[in-house]
Amino acid sequence: MCMTNFQSWIQRNSKPQPFLNVTVQTCAQDYSELGLDDYKVSSLAASIPALADTGCQSFLTGLKVVQRHGFREEQLIPVTMRMHGANNDGIRILGGLVLRISCLKSTGQTVATKQMTYVSNSSDKLFLSREAYTTLMFTQRLGGR
Numbered sequence: 001m002c003m004t005n006f007q008s009w010i011q012r013n014s015k016p017q018p019f020l021n022v023t024v025q026t027c028a029q030d031y032s033e034l035g036l037d038d039y040k041v042s043s044l045a046a047s048i049p050a051l052a053d054t055g056c057q058s059f060l061t062g063l064k065v066v067q068r069h070g071f072r073e074e075q076l077i078p079v080t081m082r083m084h085g086a087n088n089d090g091i092r093i094l095g096g097l098v099l100r101i102s103c104l105k106s107t108g109q110t111v112a113t114k115q116m117t118y119v120s121n122s123s124d125k126l127f128l129s130r131e132a133y134t135t136l137m138f139t140q141r142l143g144g145r
Contacts, residue, residue: 018052020136025100030114034098036077044070050126052133058083059115059132062123063094071097081118094119103136111136
């Protein structure tokens with residue numbers, strides 16, 4: 001239920017959550033720049049719809065999401081990050097991936113960011129962090145999914 005222009009109350013469903021179509025990619029150079037040369041990362045790329053969640057402080061995805069797109073659990077970097085969901089329940093983090101995330105603008109220009117992406121077994125979505133969202137938010141029209 002919402003009030004429009006302070007005129008009258010109307011009953012309607014909430015708008016769908018905004019998703020961005022992004023390309024995520026691993027790159028050995030990014031791991032090397034972070035001193036993670038021991039991780040032999042093959043270059044993988046996948047197009048994934050990502051939930052634009054401005055309340056998400058870190059980039060988060062589910063293990064099933066990354067596996068569905070060719071990434072393996074063995075590629076995860078050990079991390080000490082602790083996270084909590086909106087309901088304040090703890091989110092078990094299995095590890096991290098260093099990803100390049102890119103979007104194509106309507107002008108044809110690609111905009112990208114690099115993010116440590118935390119992987120959990122309790123999610124079936126890719127959540128853009130607030131930082132990634134603000135970098136990419138003007139690159140394409142948000143759409144419900």
